[in-house]
Amino acid sequence: MRLFALRDYRHLFGAQVIALFGTGLTTVALGLLAYDLAGPRAGIVLSTALTIKMVLYVVIAPLAAAYVDRLPRRTLLVVLDVVRGAVVLALPLISEVWHVYVLIGLLQAASATFTPTFQAVIPDLVTDESAYTRALSASQVASTMESLLSPVLAAVALTFMSFDRLFLGTSAGFLVSAVLVLSTRIPDARPSSHTRAWDRATSGIRAFLGTPRLRGIMALNLVVAAAGSIVVVNTVNHVRDGLGGSQSDVAWMLAASGGGTLLAALVLPRVLDRVAARTVMTTGAGVLVVATTAAAALVATGLTTWTGTAIVWTVIGIGMALIITPTGKVLRASVPRNAIPGTFAAQFSLSHLAWLITYPLAGRLGGEGNLTVTWSVLAALAGVGAVSALLLWPRHDGRGTVTTLSAPARHAPRADRATLTEAA
Structure with a gap:
C-alpha cells in the first residue's frame, strides 16, 4: 500500500507538517520574547513557561484519552487548532511576564488534547501494518525537519523583521492546519474496553508499568529531557550572554541541534531494519550522556567557543533522534490495537513528566548564571536515565519478545495479540 495515496492521511500529514513549523517558529520567538521582557533572567521566564506546559501535558493528556473516544474527533481537532492560532496571535501584544504564563497555559492545554488525539487517529486511517510503520517514520521525519528548518527560517526572517512577527506565521500555520483537518474524513474513535473514566485514563500508564521495554522507555525519556533542556532553555542566554x-x-x-536530529533520522530507517530498537535507543542514551558531559566540561574549563557549542548541540540532536525515532514502533509492538490511543497518550504524558523535572532545573540553575553546575546536574540525570534503561529493558527483549504483558495485553484478541511479537 502506498502511504501517500491515502487522501485522508495525506491531508492530515500536511496539517501536521504545517502546524509543526508554526510551533517551531513559536519556540524561537518565545525565547526571544522572554529575553526582551526579562533580559538576563530570560532563562527563568522561559523555563517557567515551559514548566506550565509540561504540567498541563502531564495532567491533561491522560484525561483527554479518557474522553475523546466520545467526541467527534475531526471537529475536536479543528476547534483546538483554531484556539491555538488565536492564542499565539495574542502573544506579541503582551507587555508583562505573567501574560506569557497565562497565554502559554491556554496554548498548551489545547496542545495537550490535540497531540494524543492526532496520534491516535493515524492507526485508524492507515490500517496496513507496513504502511503504518512508514507513517510513524514520516511523522518523525516531519518533526526532525521542523527542528532543523524552523530555526533556519526564523534566522532568515529575523534579518529583516522583529521576532514578534514570527508569531503571525505560527498563527497562520495553525489555521491552515485546521482547514486541512476539516477536509479529511476522520472516523470516530473505537470505544475503550474500560467503562470507568479512571480506568480509561490510566490504562496506558498501567501498560508502561507492566511491560519491561516500556519501563525502559520511561527511563530513556529522562535522558532525552535532560539533554534537550540544555538546548531549549539555555541556548538563548548562552548565545546572547x-x-x-x-x-x-x-x-x-x-x-545545529536540528541538523543532528535530521542526520540521524535519514540514516535510522535502514539501521532499524538490521539493528534492534533497544540497541539503537540505548546507544542514543550513551551519546547524550557524552554530549551533556562535554557541554559541562567546556563551560567549566572556559573553552566554550562557537564551534565547540555547535558540535555539542549537533551531537545532542543526533542522540535525541536515536531515542525518539524508534519509540512509536516500540509502543505499537507492545500493546493490542485497541490500547494504542491510551499508550500513546501515556507516553505523551510520561515523556513530558521528565521534561517537567529538567526544565525547571535548567531554568532556575541556569538563571543564576552558573552553566557549569546546571549542565553537570543535567548530565548526571542523563546518566541515571541511561543506566536505568539498561537495567529495566532486558537485553533479550530487543527484537520484540514481550517478557511481561500488561493486563489488557494478556486478554487481547488473537488478531491483536499477533502485533505484540512484531520487531521493536
Whole structure:
C-alpha cells in the first residue's frame, strides 16, 4: 500500500507538517520574547513557561484519552487548532511576564488534547501494518525537519523583521492546519474496553508499568529531557550572554541541534531494519550522556567557543533522534490495537513528566548564571536515565519478545495479540 495515496492521511500529514513549523517558529520567538521582557533572567521566564506546559501535558493528556473516544474527533481537532492560532496571535501584544504564563497555559492545554488525539487517529486511517510503520517514520521525519528548518527560517526572517512577527506565521500555520483537518474524513474513535473514566485514563500508564521495554522507555525519556533542556532553555542566554551573539545566532545554534536530529533520522530507517530498537535507543542514551558531559566540561574549563557549542548541540540532536525515532514502533509492538490511543497518550504524558523535572532545573540553575553546575546536574540525570534503561529493558527483549504483558495485553484478541511479537 502506498502511504501517500491515502487522501485522508495525506491531508492530515500536511496539517501536521504545517502546524509543526508554526510551533517551531513559536519556540524561537518565545525565547526571544522572554529575553526582551526579562533580559538576563530570560532563562527563568522561559523555563517557567515551559514548566506550565509540561504540567498541563502531564495532567491533561491522560484525561483527554479518557474522553475523546466520545467526541467527534475531526471537529475536536479543528476547534483546538483554531484556539491555538488565536492564542499565539495574542502573544506579541503582551507587555508583562505573567501574560506569557497565562497565554502559554491556554496554548498548551489545547496542545495537550490535540497531540494524543492526532496520534491516535493515524492507526485508524492507515490500517496496513507496513504502511503504518512508514507513517510513524514520516511523522518523525516531519518533526526532525521542523527542528532543523524552523530555526533556519526564523534566522532568515529575523534579518529583516522583529521576532514578534514570527508569531503571525505560527498563527497562520495553525489555521491552515485546521482547514486541512476539516477536509479529511476522520472516523470516530473505537470505544475503550474500560467503562470507568479512571480506568480509561490510566490504562496506558498501567501498560508502561507492566511491560519491561516500556519501563525502559520511561527511563530513556529522562535522558532525552535532560539533554534537550540544555538546548531549549539555555541556548538563548548562552548565545546572547556567553558568546555575545545576536537573535539570529540563537536560531542558528538551535538549527545545529536540528541538523543532528535530521542526520540521524535519514540514516535510522535502514539501521532499524538490521539493528534492534533497544540497541539503537540505548546507544542514543550513551551519546547524550557524552554530549551533556562535554557541554559541562567546556563551560567549566572556559573553552566554550562557537564551534565547540555547535558540535555539542549537533551531537545532542543526533542522540535525541536515536531515542525518539524508534519509540512509536516500540509502543505499537507492545500493546493490542485497541490500547494504542491510551499508550500513546501515556507516553505523551510520561515523556513530558521528565521534561517537567529538567526544565525547571535548567531554568532556575541556569538563571543564576552558573552553566557549569546546571549542565553537570543535567548530565548526571542523563546518566541515571541511561543506566536505568539498561537495567529495566532486558537485553533479550530487543527484537520484540514481550517478557511481561500488561493486563489488557494478556486478554487481547488473537488478531491483536499477533502485533505484540512484531520487531521493536
